[in-house]
Amino acid sequence: MEYAAKEYSRLLGTPGFSDELLSNHFTLYQGYVTNTNKLLSELRALREQGREGEPVFAELKRRFGWEWNGMRLHELYFENLGGSGDSSRAPRALDLIKASFGSIEQWEKDFRATGMMRGIGWVVLYVDAQTGVCFNAWINEHDVSHPAGCVPLLVMDVFEHAYLTDYGLKRPAYIDAFMRAVDWEAVERRVPVIG
16 A cells, blocks of 8 residues: 555644644645655565575664654644634543643643653654543654554644744743634544543
């Protein structure tokens, strides 16, 4: 199977995000899709040649997680952008957040603090699909630190490419713009059946 880059031009014109920033970000995302497909093809060829035991196979397998998660995390990120930031549009998600954090305000304080941690990566609001407990996690690299069995509800990119063009080193201003542009209906659609 070959993956196709999804179209996100609907996000152009999103307040707080210049078209230049978004267009560059879309191009970066397309690179992850291209590399995911390339690795799938190369791994398939190595399997067909019976070369699964060779170091090249192992290294490509390791690299695959980086490219795949780079593709998927960007899709989740773009799909939860372009909204009004109105969290009332996600009642089931809000119920889970409030049960886990006490209030939406406490959750947001924690989410923003996670986004302000030094380094590059991702901030993800996860829900444990078994218990319904929500927590914010820092994902340092695309392919490291994803909690098993959890579903990403809200994803924020905090690699510099997500904000430097518009905000320079002012990450708090980017986080403000992100929170105002969250599409909470997309977040709501991600809430799994718990249990």
